[in-house]
Amino acid sequence: MGLFDDDFYSTKVSRRARSTSSRDEFAFSNKKGIRSWSNVQVAFVASFTSAAAVLLLFVLVFGGGGLDIGSSAASVSASGSNSLEQRTIQASAKVRPAVVSVINEQTVPYGLLPDTGKSDGQAEGGTAEEGQLSGSKQEVGVGSGVIYKLKDGKAYIITNNHVIAGAESVKVMLVNGEKREARIVGSDQITDLAVLEMDGKDIKTVAQIGQSSKLQPAEFVLAIGNPLGLGDSLSMGIVSKTHRVVPVSLNEDGVYDWQQEVIQVNVSINEGNSGGPLIDMDGKVVGINSMKIAEVGVEGLGFAIPIDNAMPVIDSLMDKGYVSRPYLGVYTVDLEQYFAQKNMDGQAAAGDGTTEQGQGATPGGEATDLPELNLPDEVFEGVIVLEAVGPAQEAGIKLNDVIVKLDDKSISSTMELRQYLYEEKHIGDEIKVTYYRGGKLKTASFKLAEKTKDE
Known part of the structure; x- marks a missing residue:
């Protein structure tokens, strides 16, 4: 049985129906004064009347609001071009x-040149000397x-x-x-x-800058770049979180000394994607791809710098070549690291008089390289000054001073010191630094200078 193989959808007409219809038509056509209409004409008039009645009823009930046949047809015909696939193609283009x-x-x-198997000297027809x-x-x-x-x-x-x-x-x-x-x-x-x-010769296309503040979770985005040196590569995903703060190590020494505000995406971000644009479905740049979590068992954690945060920095780099920030003038290490290292040295000295690498403690068990700070027993947080320059040096701050406060803000790490300076203070502001020297609490007040490119 076919899909429409039943009496309701059948196009067949029985012999009895045909004969009855013929008698009706004959009788109707012979009535005096009435014009003879065919079945087709009658059906057309009935259909038109029904449609007009429905339209009138619609207008009476809804007042005609939103009734735009032309625009509806246009939206239907254009629906294909608004598909996710088409938007992706248009945005990337x-x-x-x-x-x-x-x-x-x-x-x-x-040494060995990439992909040659020969040394630099051999490649140039000469000989290489060590170092x-x-x-x-x-x-x-x-x-x-x-x-x-x-x-x-x-x-x-x-x-x-x-x-x-x-x-x-x-x-x-x-x-x-x-x-x-x-x-x-x-x-x-x-x-x-x-x-x-x-x-800029023959450069015709310039990327449009969008607004990262308008991004929403689950919104589709594209990353464009040069992953693993492959060049001109696209990857697609969604915004996992519009605002994420992740700790970073500026010196890449494993010690977190800054926090970066980023957009979290599940887009594939690989080595070589760094610096490329993250774009929305309108083809506008909403972020600069920056980093990913590269650990075993971790997937789909990529990060981009929000373009709203990036553009003021870009403008400053264009104007000055560097970002103007308040400058305290100290290079520091966290007090927590000092205690951790001292504890490791103490454990090594308690063993056989040497550390695992043979350094850090003398045969007599005394730790080397770590200064005695003579801090009060209750002081466990702060930053140790490794070098003082500029404003801090002029104010009398020295090597091995332990800073514990900026103004009334307790400082437990280099990260907190930077955050307070860059987020709460301005160039030329007065700042009070509270620190320990030789176990004694001291303060110094001075004005913050401008951090230049060299500094």
């Missing part, structure tokens, strides 16, 4: 020509960037600070494979942002 690969070049010692520099620059890292501005014949690129850190020269590869020399306009370690400048 807007930005891809503006995404570049950023190549960090540095002079490397003699001597080859004098040629090699590609030591590749990241991503996005062209966001064209001005006076120059193209300006946003990328990460860690992508160009230590670079002696920087090259940029366009989406068509062309390489160009680039200049570092400015960089900022704290926010992990940098700006590059290159020749």
